[in-house]
Amino acid sequence: MATTNVSSVYLHVIDSVVNKLREEFVSEGVDDAVLAELQGLWELKMMQCGVVQGPIERNSTVKGAGVPTPVHDLNVPYEGTEEYETPTAEMLFPPTPLQTPIQTPLPAEPTSYQYLPASHSEYGLVPNSGAATDTKPGRPAPYMQQPSPWMGQRPLGVDVNVAYEEGREEDGGGGIAQTEPPVKDFFMLNSGKRKRDDYPSNPLPNEYIPQQDGSADALLESSLQEVPVANICPKEAHVETLRDRLKLQETKNIDAAIASMVRMKQTAITIPQHDGYDDNVYDNGVRTEDYNTPYDPATANGVGTPIPGRSEAVEDDEPPLNEDDDDDLDDLEQGDEEPSTSHLVLAQFEKVSRTKSRWKCILKDGIMHLNNKDILFSKANGEFEF
Amino acid sequence: MATFELYRRSTIGMCLTETLDEMVSSGTLSPDLAIQVLVQFDKSMTEALETQVKSKVTVKGHLHTYRFCDNVWTFILQDAVFKNEESQENVGKVKIVACDSKLLTQ
Known part of the structure; x- marks a missing residue:
């Protein structure tokens, strides 16, 4: 009984809507067949939902709708053209008019519900597009790889310590690239003069590294002296000047070797940054890339350990993240209400x-x-x- | 006349919305006209409920959540029992959305 009452009320509503809209449709120049189609689809969906039963009543309403259609069929050719014109123009901008004109004073809930799917998809798109734009600024990073020779600049601090003697003597503070060749020149000259080919090779295998950082330099130099002295003395007994030259030569050779080693490391970029974050990205050698492509490592590595420098990138990401958070909250709420929405x-x-x-x-x-x-x-x- | 869009969330309202969506996307109906249909539905549905429906219902249950926002009451009931003259429905969880009836008479 209740359901039949409900279906009759529903059919009454459908009839009421259709009948009251007929004038609107006519004034808009829309064929009545459209209205009939609307009614037919509507009722069909109601039947599928099992809300409307009585097909008899439906037939009667269909008949009612069917009567005016033949009358208006006379105008079909004329109205047909208008129909074609209007929909195309309107199809171009369907969403905006749908959402904006709703001005009836109903509170937000029903509208939000109705247009939730659309709005959700919109919000879903926004982060994506934003992410896409984010990647674009991030992509220039590959370009950054070209200036990789600059990589030599950062280690400068190390190189300066190694090569600063030549720098002082010849260039008086030139760039590394300039200081390096002199090192070789010295090496060649010295080796030619002294015929001490052993010396340059020896110190490195011994892993002797000159610590000219200002502390305990004397000790190191003395130890350095001892080694050459032991070898040199038997052959060339003279003079400390020779010693000094040898010392100089040796240190230079060693410095050159260390510089070359450092250079090797830098060019190969084998300095491993195993801090758990962006290890691979560091291998590319461009740090700025990290900031521009904040979510790359997240997707690629899945490493979640945060880094202080990373917080900036995270902040850049926050707007979409916040929305996601909201969605999560909504989802939670929906999770609570899902059974109730049924x-x-x-x-x-x-x-x-x-x-x-x-x-x-x-x-x-x-x-x-x-x-x-x-x-x-x-x-x-x-x-x-x- | 002011109307509630509230009833668009009902079965009949959702069916109408789906229909309108299809017809607008297929180009047979203009969006403006679709809006007019929905507004007319709001009116007709409200009117039909006032004039065609007489039944009374009692609701009992545990109030899980209540909210009053923008003149809309929202209740979420647990283990609710709906009774009318003819039948009784037991529902584990139900959501009640109610607009202020005074807004219509204004």
Whole structure:
């Protein structure tokens, strides 16, 4: 009984809507067949939902809709052209008019519900597009690889210590590239003079590294002296000047060797940054890339350890992330309400009151969807306990 | 006359919305006209509920969540029982959305 009542009310609504819109459709120059199609589709969907039963009533309404159509068929050719014109123009901008013109004073909930899918997709797109734009600025990073020779600049600090003697003597503070050749020249000259080919090769295998950082230099030099002295003395007994030259030569050779080693390392960029974050990115040698492509490592490496420098990139990402967070919250809420959305009551309230944890409400003109059944009521008394 | 869009979330309203979406996307109906249809539905549905429906319902249950925002009450009931003259429905969880009826009379 209840369902039949409901279906009759629904059919009444459909008839009412269709009949009242007929004038609008005519004034808009839209063929009545469109209205009939609307009614047919609407009722079909209602039937599929199992909300409307009586096909008899539906037939009668269809007949009612069918009557005017032949009358308007006379105008079909003329109206047809208009039909073709209007839809094409309107199809270009379907979403905006759909969303904006709703001005009826209903609170946000129903509208948000109705257009949730659209808005969700929109919001879903925004982060994506934003991410896409993010990647673009990130991609220039590959270009950064070209100036990789600059990599030599950062180690400068190390090189300067190694090669600063030549720099002082010849260039007086030139660039590394300039200081390097002199090192070789010295090497050649010295080796030619002294015929001490062993010396340059020896120190490195011994892993002797000159510590000319200002502390304990003397000690190192003395140790350095001892080694050559032991070898030299038997052959060339003279002079400390020779010693000094040898020392100089040796240190230069060693410096050159170390510089070359450092250079090797830098050019190969084999300095491993195993700090757990962006290890691969460092291998590319461009740090700025990290900031521009913040989510690359996240997707590629899946490494979650945060780095202080990274926070900037994270901040850049935050707007979309925030929305995602909101979505998550919404999802949680929806998770709570999902079962309830399948059971839904839409009504108007006349009075809502509370006494301690006891709520009373008087509702009217409601549509309930409970257990896959639609039930209508003109009045409902609710007593809830919170 | 002011109307509620509230009822568009009902079964009949969703069916109408789907229909309008299809017809607008296929080009047989203009978006403006579709909006007019929805507005007319708001009116007709409200009117039909006022004039065609007489039944009364009692609702009892545990109030899980209540919210009053923008003149809309939202209740989420647990273990709710809906009774009318003919039948009774037991629902584990149900959401009630109610607009202020006074807004219509203004």
